[in-house]
Structure formats: C-alpha cells, structure tokens
Amino acid sequence: MADSAIAVLDIDGTLIDSNYHHALAWYRALRFVGETYPVWQLHRLIGMGGDQILTALDGEDLERRVGDRARERQGEEVDALLAEMAPLPGARDLLVAIKHRGHPLVLASSAQERHVEVFLDKLDARDLVDGWTTSADVESSKPAPDLLQVALKKLGASARASSVMVGDSVWDIKAAKKVGMPAIVVRSGGFGDDELRDAGAVAIYDTPGDLADALDDTALA
Structure with missing residues (x-):
C-alpha cells in the first residue's frame, strides 16, 4: 500500500x-x-x-x-x-484502470446506505473496490474531511498516506484539501472550470472514461 x-x-x-x-x-x-x-x-x-x-x-x-x-x-x-440513475460514461472502466495499476481503491460516499448498495450494483463494483463508505460512517459530511479520513481508515491507512481524490464538485475538492489530498474532478457536478480550479482541482476531465484514458498523466499513473 x-x-x-x-x-x-x-x-x-x-x-x-x-x-x-x-x-x-x-x-x-x-x-x-x-x-x-x-x-x-x-x-x-x-x-x-x-x-x-x-x-x-x-x-x-x-x-x-x-x-x-x-x-x-x-x-x-x-x-x-x-x-x-445510471453510471456515467466510462465509470467502471475508470475503476478497472485504477485497480489494474495496483492502487488501493475506496469509494467515499455520504449517500444513505441503501442508495450506495444500489450504486455498487449499477457499477458492478463490489469485487473491484477495497472498501466503501456511507452516511452512517460519519457525523459530518463534505466539505468536512471526515468522510475521506474514514475511507482511508477502511484500508488501514492514515491521513498521511499518499492518496488522490476523484470527485465532481467544489465540496469534494474542499474536503480533499483539508486532508492534503490532490483532487482530480470530472465536470458532471455542473461547476465551471474556473470554480473547480479556484477550489484547487489539479486536473479536470469531462467523464470518468476520459480520466481513465488519461490516467497515466495523473498521480494515479
């Protein structure tokens, strides 16, 4: 790890x-x-x-x-x-590409547990990821950093571990900054590129599939 x-x-x-x-x-x-x-x-x-x-x-x-x-x-x-609700283009391809490169992979969600279970099935992700979170895991959610800290703990890692956040909103980026994670984002959150960059995004892609194609140019190479 x-x-x-x-x-x-x-x-x-x-x-x-x-x-x-x-x-x-x-x-x-x-x-x-x-x-x-x-x-x-x-x-x-x-x-x-x-x-x-x-x-x-x-x-x-x-x-x-x-x-x-x-x-x-x-x-x-x-x-x-x-x-x-359906997976965004290339969503599962991104998970596969990350795992293929040997990275531990955890999904950090503040959604209700029953909704996360549905999303995992839609992504066919249960056997791909090393863990996931739900709203039941934290008292304060994004932009508080708690969710990301819990996600790392699910893998037995600390906030000091080398890690990268992938999200879609300024709230993801703000939470990532609080734990020292660089944040890569996709545009599906509906925020402008200027807002995402001003919040601290290190890279921006249209879709998860576009990120998967460019993964070797990121910290998740």
Whole structure:
C-alpha cells in the first residue's frame, strides 16, 4: 500500500449520473415540508452531505425547523429516482484502470446506505473496490474531511498516506484539501472550470472514461 497512492473516489455525481436527480429530490422534499427554493440553488449545494445542505441553503433556522423531516423525505424521493440513475460514461472502466495499476481503491460516499448498495450494483463494483463508505460512517459530511479520513481508515491507512481524490464538485475538492489530498474532478457536478480550479482541482476531465484514458498523466499513473 505504501508504494501506490490510494485512490479515493466519490460515487454520487462522479461515477453515477445523479446530481440533478438529487437536486430535484431536495426540491420535492422541501416542498413536502412547506418550503420552496429554486432548483438551481439546490443544485449548487449538491455534493455536500445532507447534514450540511439546509444550513448552507438558508441558515440554521431552516435546519432546526425542517431538517430531519426534509432529509427523510429526500431519501424517499431519491428511492423513486434510483432506476433513472445510471453510471456515467466510462465509470467502471475508470475503476478497472485504477485497480489494474495496483492502487488501493475506496469509494467515499455520504449517500444513505441503501442508495450506495444500489450504486455498487449499477457499477458492478463490489469485487473491484477495497472498501466503501456511507452516511452512517460519519457525523459530518463534505466539505468536512471526515468522510475521506474514514475511507482511508477502511484500508488501514492514515491521513498521511499518499492518496488522490476523484470527485465532481467544489465540496469534494474542499474536503480533499483539508486532508492534503490532490483532487482530480470530472465536470458532471455542473461547476465551471474556473470554480473547480479556484477550489484547487489539479486536473479536470469531462467523464470518468476520459480520466481513465488519461490516467497515466495523473498521480494515479
């Protein structure tokens, strides 16, 4: 493990085309509890964990008033959309390419456990990866670094281990910076290249497949 950088990959939005589904699910969940916010505002926060989104959206009062009910409903709305979520182009190819090069590979997700199980099946990834996380593993999710630290611990590694994050949002990059990981990103998060670079992305690709093709030009060569 010491000889190869550990690859820590986000699932939602990075490997699975799910960001816009999550934005819609949050919109519907908030409407259900009597709150309405523009979908574009919600989309800008996707990539944060569900424990962070409502406070970031409109402060601690919104979180206190509707947080638990909105999260529960959002999970149910995602349940209804799971069949429409599919792997992004080349997602499994990227996992195979990383493992072929001998890198330990862990998937770091703050999604609910039942959703992660579905995503693993969609990617046919259970036998490819060395571990994965869910929202049950941490108290604070991205942009807090906890999820990435737990992902490393799943492999018996520390935050000082050589590692690379692959994500799709500025929240992934911010979390990676807090543990000293370089962050490679794909554009499926819907953020502009300038935003991703300003946040600290070391490289940007259109799809997981494009990253797989260019892997020898990255820290995961």
